[in-house]
Amino acid sequence: MNTLALVRLLHLASPTLPVGAFSYSQGLEWQVDCGAIRTEADAGAWIAAVFDAGIATFELPLLAAQMRAWAADDIAAVLDLNDDYLASREAAELRAETVQMGYSCLQLLKALPECAGVAARLADRGDIAYPTAWSGAAVALGVPVEPALTAWAWAWAENQVMAAIKAVPLGQTAGQRLLMALGEAMPARVATALELPREDWSNFAPGLALASCRHETQYSRLFRS
Structure with a gap:
């Protein structure tokens, strides 16, 4: 992974x-x-449980798979996986979240010359989930799959910890301890996700x-989901 690709990944x-x-x-x-x-x-227990039950075994x-489909220019496979992801959102809020973030990501990609082609391929395709747009951007920016999955997992964990800091509330140091613990488990989860057959994907998280x-x-709410 060259330095520019790393910079682009940090950006994403x-x-x-x-x-x-x-x-x-x-x-x-x-x-x-x-x-x-x-x-x-x-x-920490809640965030780790959600990570293991759905992020590690379904989203990653x-x-x-979406990044591999983008790299092969297989837009049909990209959209098939997009539909799978939308169908996996059990609650209205969770579906609205990924659709809103997917839309916002596409608006951003339109304005970035390096990624405008991704946005063009997804135009007029209906609801686009956030992973679909994000994975296309990662491929367009030359980011390898394994680092991309690691960054996705980290960004998710960071958002969850920041939500806990605000809602519980927790101190900043507590948040850093949580991130250290969550980060320790990520390399193994990413390695497993890279090889996990599609028939073994699971997001069974009824809680x-x-x-x-x-x-x-x-x-009374601070957050939208």
């Missing part, structure tokens, strides 16, 4: 990427509201689905 994984990731908690806020998450340990292998559904009617 940055919390400053204008796609609105900071505004979502993916059910974590409801877990705080109902009292299931009160401490740093509670937050799907992202890898996340229920938390997301409950969050839709939560009285």
